[in-house]
Amino acid sequence: MTGLSTDLRREMEIRRYPLAVYVLVPLASLVLQAWLPRVLGRFAYFDLPLLVVLYFSLVRRHPIHGTLLGAALGIFQDALTQGVIGIHGIANTVCGFLAASIGIRFVVENVLLRVILNFLFTLLAGLLVVFVSSALLGLQMHWSALTQVLVAAGNALIGLVLFPLLDRLQVKD
Amino acid sequence: MESFFSRHRNLIVLLAALLAQIIGLAVQVRRPSRSSTATAQQRATEMAPRDRGGVMLLRLWAADLVTPPERLFHAVNQGAFGLWSGYLDLVHLHEQNAQMQQTIDRLRLEQAMMQEDLRQAVRLQALLHFQQSYPQKTVAAQVIGTSGNLQSHLLFLDKGSADGLRTDMAVITADGIVGKVRDVFPHTAQVLMINDVTSGAGVVLEKTRIRGILRGSADGQTEVVGVLADSRIQPGEKVLTAGGDQIFPRGLPVGTVERVVRDPDRSAFIDIILKPAADLDRLDEVLVLTDLQSELSPAIESDLKQSEAEQGQAAAAELAREQARRKAAEEMAERLPGLSGPAAGAVAGVAATGAATSTTTGAANGSPAATAPPAPKPIPTLHPDRFSPGHDAGSGAASPVPDNGSAPANAPAQKPQNRRLP
Numbered sequence: 001m002t003g004l005s006t007d008l009r010r011e012m013e014i015r016r017y018p019l020a021v022y023v024l025v026p027l028a029s030l031v032l033q034a035w036l037p038r039v040l041g042r043f044a045y046f047d048l049p050l051l052v053v054l055y056f057s058l059v060r061r062h063p064i065h066g067t068l069l070g071a072a073l074g075i076f077q078d079a080l081t082q083g084v085i086g087i088h089g090i091a092n093t094v095c096g097f098l099a100a101s102i103g104i105r106f107v108v109e110n111v112l113l114r115v116i117l118n119f120l121f122t123l124l125a126g127l128l129v130v131f132v133s134s135a136l137l138g139l140q141m142h143w144s145a146l147t148q149v150l151v152a153a154g155n156a157l158i159g160l161v162l163f164p165l166l167d168r169l170q171v172k173d
Numbered sequence: 174m175e176s177f178f179s180r181h182r183n184l185i186v187l188l189a190a191l192l193a194q195i196i197g198l199a200v201q202v203r204r205p206s207r208s209s210t211a212t213a214q215q216r217a218t219e220m221a222p223r224d225r226g227g228v229m230l231l232r233l234w235a236a237d238l239v240t241p242p243e244r245l246f247h248a249v250n251q252g253a254f255g256l257w258s259g260y261l262d263l264v265h266l267h268e269q270n271a272q273m274q275q276t277i278d279r280l281r282l283e284q285a286m287m288q289e290d291l292r293q294a295v296r297l298q299a300l301l302h303f304q305q306s307y308p309q310k311t312v313a314a315q316v317i318g319t320s321g322n323l324q325s326h327l328l329f330l331d332k333g334s335a336d337g338l339r340t341d342m343a344v345i346t347a348d349g350i351v352g353k354v355r356d357v358f359p360h361t362a363q364v365l366m367i368n369d370v371t372s373g374a375g376v377v378l379e380k381t382r383i384r385g386i387l388r389g390s391a392d393g394q395t396e397v398v399g400v401l402a403d404s405r406i407q408p409g410e411k412v413l414t415a416g417g418d419q420i421f422p423r424g425l426p427v428g429t430v431e432r433v434v435r436d437p438d439r440s441a442f443i444d445i446i447l448k449p450a451a452d453l454d455r456l457d458e459v460l461v462l463t464d465l466q467s468e469l470s471p472a473i474e475s476d477l478k479q480s481e482a483e484q485g486q487a488a489a490a491e492l493a494r495e496q497a498r499r500k501a502a503e504e505m506a507e508r509l510p511g512l513s514g515p516a517a518g519a520v521a522g523v524a525a526t527g528a529a530t531s532t533t534t535g536a537a538n539g540s541p542a543a544t545a546p547p548a549p550k551p552i553p554t555l556h557p558d559r560f561s562p563g564h565d566a567g568s569g570a571a572s573p574v575p576d577n578g579s580a581p582a583n584a585p586a587q588k589p590q591n592r593r594l595p
Contacts, residue, residue, distance in 0.1 A: 030235075031242040033321035034329070039250075041454050042393065044323070063183035071190045079235030081325035082355055082365055084201040085228055086194040093194065097187045136195070137202050142370055142391025147323060 015059045016171045025166065026052050026073055034080055045147070045154035047122060049073040053092050054121050055159075055166055057099035058108045070096025084137065091128035095121045111160065118159040122152035201228055233358055240329055240361045243318040258286060300458055303347040309422060310464035311345075312336055314362070316456045326369035326389060328352070328456065333360040341420055343462040349426040349450025350374070350414060351459055362461075367427070368395045368453055375415035376427050378445075381405045384415055385445065387427060395428060395453075397445040398436070406433055412447055422462070426450040 029048040037044040053073055057066030074092030078085040099121060108114060126148040133141040178185065262282065304311050312332060320327035332338055334357045342354040344364050352366040353374075365372050368389035376387045376397055383406065385397035397412065410430045416423025428447035436442035 027238065027242070030321075031239050031246065034239050034318045035243050035246050035321075037319045037321055038316070042323075044321070064186045067183075067187050067190050071194065075194070075231065076235050076238065077322070079231045080239060080327075081320045081322050082327055082363070082369070082371060083325060084198055085231055086198040086201070089194045090191055090198075093187065093190050097183070101183075132198070137198060139202070140370070142324065144391065151323070 017169055018171060021166075021169050022056075025169075026069070030073065030076055030080070033077070045150040046158055047125065047151055047155055048158070049077050049088075050092055050095060050122060050125050051118065051155050051159055051162060053096045054099050054118060055163055057096045058103040058114075058117070059167075059170075061100055061103040063097050063100040063104075066096030066100035067093050068096075070094070084139075087129055087132050087137075088125075090132050091125040094128055095125050098124075114159055114163055115156045119152045119156040122155040123148060126151065229356070232356055232363075236329070236356075236358050236361050236363070240318065240358075243329065244331065247317050258282065297458065299347050300460065304460055307460075309462050311460040312338065312463050314338075314344075314459055314461055316459060317361075323393075324370070324391070326352075326366040326372075326393060326453075327355070328364040328366060328459075330362045330364060330459065330461070331360070332461065333358045333362050335359050337463050338362045338461055339463070343421045343425075344459050345421075345425060345462065346451045346456070346459055348452070349428060350421055351451050351453065351456065353420050354461060364459075366453055367449065368393050373418075374421055374427075375417045376412050377415040378406065378430070379411040379413055381410070387412075387447075390446075395447045395449050397447060398442070400443050400445060401441060402435075402443045406430060406443075406445060408432055412445075 026049065029052040033046075033048045036046075050073075053066065053070045056069055057063075060066065070092035071089050074087075074089035075085055077088040077092075099117070102108065102117070106113075108117065126143075130141055130143045133139045134143075300313065304313060314330040314332040314336075316328050317331045318329040328344075328351075330338075330344075338354055338357050340354055340357055344351040344353060350367060352364045352369070352372060354362050355365040356363040366389070367374065367387055370389050370391060372387070372389055374387040375384065377384045378397075381403065383400055383403060385400040387395065387397055390396050400406075408430050412427040412430065414421040414423060414425040414427055428449040431446045431448045434444050434446060436444050
């Protein structure tokens with residue numbers, strides 16, 4: 001009964017976007033994530049692909065979509081580094097799934113709630129990256145808690161601007 | 174069964190996605206060995222393991238996906254800057270100032286633009302000059318992007334395998350080394366910078382000649398590790414490439430010693446924090462060494478030939494002077510025999526006597542005078558005893574002055590025998 005009600009709720013409140021948005025927004029996040037550090041130097045405290053995963057997972061309210069989008073963007077993020085591919089993939093996969101699960105159960109239109117969720121999910125993604133690298137793979141991982149907090153804060157602030165902009169791109173019935 | 178899959182399809186998809194990625198990770202990861210006997214090159218190779226085919230394909234896709242828009246962004250950024258500084262800002266000035274002031278400001282703006290152009294021209298000219306004067310073959314490339322990850326210090330270049338770039342080629346600027354080419358795609362290449370934790374290169378300190386391994390730290394600093402504590406290492410000392418890693422040629426500037434800290438893991442070792450010679454945060458143009466074989470430019474070759482010819486002439490002149498000196502000495506010895514007679518030894522001092530004796534005996538034996546070593550002669554003693562030079566132990570008779578005519582030029586009797594007992 002609960003499953004039916006959540007499915008029904010999801011079907012009623014699900015947002016739909018043009019196909020171009022599903023392609024271009026993740027691509028733009030990857031490109032900007034790779035290009036902006038050239039402009040901002042070492043002050044590039046954000047993770048745009050994760051932010052896009054969180055947005056689409058929260059508003060689409062579909063755990064499978066969130067999972068697959070998180071995996072795809074995370075793998076592409078890893079592919080742009082010299083490290084092993086899959087670390088960010090796993091982190092974004094989990095975050096996408098959890099965000100979509102939260103989106104099913106709660107209304108996440110509130111700005112403050114979105115800021116808090118972005119902050120917490122970015123921290124969680126950072127912790128998952130550290131866990132997978134250090135505990136799972138045994139790689140030597142240099143991790144800075146301050147950097148992770150700054151990245152989480154950066155994502156929370158960018159989400160304040162980015163999420164309303166992306167809301168405008170949805171298809172109106 | 175169907176209801177189970179439909180009820181738990183979200184979790185099943187999540188687990189499948191995680192499992193697939195974990196398997197992918199397990200396939201890729203290779204633990205580096207901790208052997209203390211491993212060389213710097215081996216350690217550097219282990220820190221940056223090579224990719225398998227599938228992983229390489231993924232990286233190629235990611236690079237192909239990201240670098241074209243990055244190239245576009247780069248061009249748009251430069252165009253927008255030009256548009257702003259060339260037009261929009263002039264309109265703003267037009268609204269605020271009178272005609273004369275506007276003209277002056279426009280001229281100032283143009284001057285600033287020209288200065289920027291000049292700075293760029295000077296920078297490019299310096300790079301071109303360095304490229305021409307550098308003995309190795311190089312390819313100039315432009316930096317178009319980064320990895321976008323704070324823990325991964327990578328650059329993307331606008332040149333790739335189509336331009337002759339290969340993996341493990343050194344990337345430098347006129348100021349110093351930048352990194353090495355990690356992956357090469359048809360029209361782009363990925364550069365692992367020296368401040369990345371997985372980078373590695375053999376370096377040597379310029380003055381103290383202490384060797385170490387260059388690598389990056391977690392916070393993006395460049396440091397030399399594997400160095401025993403040494404008080405001679407002082408801030409400001411230059412660090413150069415050692416040349417043993419088959420990537421960087423020997424003697425390229427790496428940076429200067431900023432400070433020395435103790436190695437947190439090994440108390441006997443220190444970490445040397447460097448200030449990189451190249452500005453790693455603001456790189457626009459770089460050079461990629463495509464061939465480690467030295468290939469001198471015609472100008473440098475002609476300089477080297479001229480230098481060798483001048484050195485040969487100087488050596489010939491020195492040889493001629495030496496021969497003239499010898500000839501003059503021989504003529505002097507022939508014309509002034511009194512200086513080399515046996516009686517002269519008793520009259521002249523010890524050194525002069527020794528020299529004259531050796532000259533005379535050498536001439537008598539038919540050997541060149543210049544080759545005979547000077548024979549030291551002891552001072553005659555007033556009251557000879559058994560320790561006096563020339564004292565005959567068997568007969569007990571002392572001879573203060575040995576017979577110069579019978580002694581060979583390099584006889585054992587010429588050893589210093591005038592030791593005095595305390």
